[in-house]
Amino acid sequence: MADTIDLKNTAAVIGVGTTRYGSFPETDDYGLAAEAFITAVGDCGINKNEVDGLLVCRIPYYARMGEILGLNPRWTMTLPGHGRMSGMGIIEAALALATGRARYVALLYANIGRSRRVNYGGEEASGFWDPWGLTSPGATHAMMFRRHAALYGTTTRQLAEVSVAFRHHASLNPNAVMRVPITIDDHENSRFIVEPLRLLDYCLINDGAVCMIMTTAERARDFKKPPVVIAGVGGQESYDNASIANFDIDFWYEPTRRAGEEAYAMAGISHSDIAALMCYDNFSPTVLFALEGLGFCPRGESGRFVEGGALKVGGRLPMNTDGGHLSNSYMQGWALNVEAVRQVRGECGPRQVRDAELVQFVEATPCCRSIIYARG
Amino acid sequence: MPTASNYAKPLPRLTPLTQPFWDHAKAGRLAVQACGECGDLHFPPSPVCPKCLSAKQEWRTVSGRGTLMSWVVFHRAYWDGFKDELPYPVCLVELAEGPLLATNFGRGMTGEPKVGAPVHVVFEPATDAITLPQFVVD
Numbered sequence: 001m002a003d004t005i006d007l008k009n010t011a012a013v014i015g016v017g018t019t020r021y022g023s024f025p026e027t028d029d030y031g032l033a034a035e036a037f038i039t040a041v042g043d044c045g046i047n048k049n050e051v052d053g054l055l056v057c058r059i060p061y062y063a064r065m066g067e068i069l070g071l072n073p074r075w076t077m078t079l080p081g082h083g084r085m086s087g088m089g090i091i092e093a094a095l096a097l098a099t100g101r102a103r104y105v106a107l108l109y110a111n112i113g114r115s116r117r118v119n120y121g122g123e124e125a126s127g128f129w130d131p132w133g134l135t136s137p138g139a140t141h142a143m144m145f146r147r148h149a150a151l152y153g154t155t156t157r158q159l160a161e162v163s164v165a166f167r168h169h170a171s172l173n174p175n176a177v178m179r180v181p182i183t184i185d186d187h188e189n190s191r192f193i194v195e196p197l198r199l200l201d202y203c204l205i206n207d208g209a210v211c212m213i214m215t216t217a218e219r220a221r222d223f224k225k226p227p228v229v230i231a232g233v234g235g236q237e238s239y240d241n242a243s244i245a246n247f248d249i250d251f252w253y254e255p256t257r258r259a260g261e262e263a264y265a266m267a268g269i270s271h272s273d274i275a276a277l278m279c280y281d282n283f284s285p286t287v288l289f290a291l292e293g294l295g296f297c298p299r300g301e302s303g304r305f306v307e308g309g310a311l312k313v314g315g316r317l318p319m320n321t322d323g324g325h326l327s328n329s330y331m332q333g334w335a336l337n338v339e340a341v342r343q344v345r346g347e348c349g350p351r352q353v354r355d356a357e358l359v360q361f362v363e364a365t366p367c368c369r370s371i372i373y374a375r376g
Numbered sequence: 377m378p379t380a381s382n383y384a385k386p387l388p389r390l391t392p393l394t395q396p397f398w399d400h401a402k403a404g405r406l407a408v409q410a411c412g413e414c415g416d417l418h419f420p421p422s423p424v425c426p427k428c429l430s431a432k433q434e435w436r437t438v439s440g441r442g443t444l445m446s447w448v449v450f451h452r453a454y455w456d457g458f459k460d461e462l463p464y465p466v467c468l469v470e471l472a473e474g475p476l477l478a479t480n481f482g483r484g485m486t487g488e489p490k491v492g493a494p495v496h497v498v499f500e501p502a503t504d505a506i507t508l509p510q511f512v513v514d
């Protein structure tokens with residue numbers, strides 16, 4: 001037996017579903033996830049009883065989710081509500097399919113952080129550094145951005161390009177939460193949360209849910225829509241400073257590079273083949289870090305790379321075409337993977353990237369992952 | 377001097393693993409964990425050495441000198457106890473001996489801090505039991 005299983009083009013996404021996004025105190029994680037599941041089932045036309053793999057993320061109890069959907073799968077996985085879990089979960093599902101542990105996997109994510117007033121800091125995320133007042137992932141991204149600015153001369157006006165481009169995409173996305181276009185000056189005039197980061201560098205907090213249904217590339221041909229295959233995947237963790245949560249002194253450069261190289265090599269492609277990039281964007285600086293780690297620009301030059309609207313549809317590298325976490329919805333990477341699928345299918349209307357045959361997902365986080373989606 | 381009951385900001389969770397750090401700080405010493413087997417210095421404290429997995433862990437006083445790696449200013453209080461101090465800075469210091477600490481600027485800081493500046497430790501009593509190591513630019 002070979003010491004690795006080549007995952008290239010073995011798994012495919014056949015159905016996707018996203019809910020409305022906002023504040024929905026009248027329902028809960030299970031209700032929203034069920035709504036996304038029903039949409040994804042309708043998207044591919046699968047008989048839901050065929051689903052024999054269940055992956056849940058940020059959903060309290062996998063078995064209750066199964067009970068609600070009437071599923072008794074052969075394979076179950078549950079992941080915590082950390083943003084970095086989406087890439088990990090999709091790759092795990094691909095492995096389960098490649099090894100026959102499941103034939104059809106439903107991946108479900110739900111978030112009720114808005115209606116339940118989650119803060120992402122303080123008491124609910126207590127850590128060793130609380131006595132000094134360090135808390136919240138935004139603060140550690142602010143730390144990294146200040147350092148990046150000091151080392152490379154990156155400016156907040158360059159950082160603003162990220163928020164402005166993603167908001168532009170959200171303005172083209174009828175389901176996005178924040179649709180009013182913004183300018184670089186709007187970014188520069190928005191209030192500080194943890195300086196040097198401002199309100200417009202922060203992701204949204206909203207309720208909603210996402211579902212993806214995956215199967216093997218062969219079985220994928222039997223469903224309603226053209227399959228989108230996973231052409232390459234890569235991953236690398238960085239846990240050395242995990243007690244300072246959501247932080248890496250080197251901007252996750254090396255782990256992102258490795259995750260990207262692995263994915264490009266598996267897919268047999270290079271950067272110039274990528275039509276659009278979906279990047280985990282809990283805070284705007286990580287978008288710059290991901291561009292450098294993946295090698296779309298040399299180290300330290302991401303600020304210049306993003307200038308002049310380079311990340312907009314029609315620009316040098318369209319990114320987060322649904323508006324991302326900054327302006328579409330805080331679905332912790334899951335909605336970005338769905339957007340990658342929709343771009344490859346050509347379903348994105350006014351925000352559609354031309355010839356989107358290869359779309360990449362990346363997360364520059366303590367668990368770096370990259371996934372390359374291709375036409376099946 | 378406030379006691380734990382009338383100190384509004386978060387206090388450390390004291391455990392057998394972390395208590396020695398706070399005992400050293402109260403005595404005006406900055407200490408990190410040192411591996412009794414391979415000598416690796418690490419912080420926050422760990423039940424075993426991340427390098428060699430030895431459980432033989434000791435505490436070692438360090439120079440208190442380091443480099444300012446970055447700093448931020450909180451304009452939002454995630455704990456009510458910080459509300460009166462807004463906006464308040466938090467900084468990251470890499471000790472000359474290696475470990476990375478999140479900390480605050482101490483009394484006597486003047487001027488705009490610069491990433492890369494040399495810093496040294498000072499000690500700020502918080503309660504009758506807890507003293508916070510903080511840093512000022514040299």
Ligand SMILES: [Zn+2]
Pocket residue numbers: 411412413414415416425426427428429430
């Ligand atoms: Zn050791």
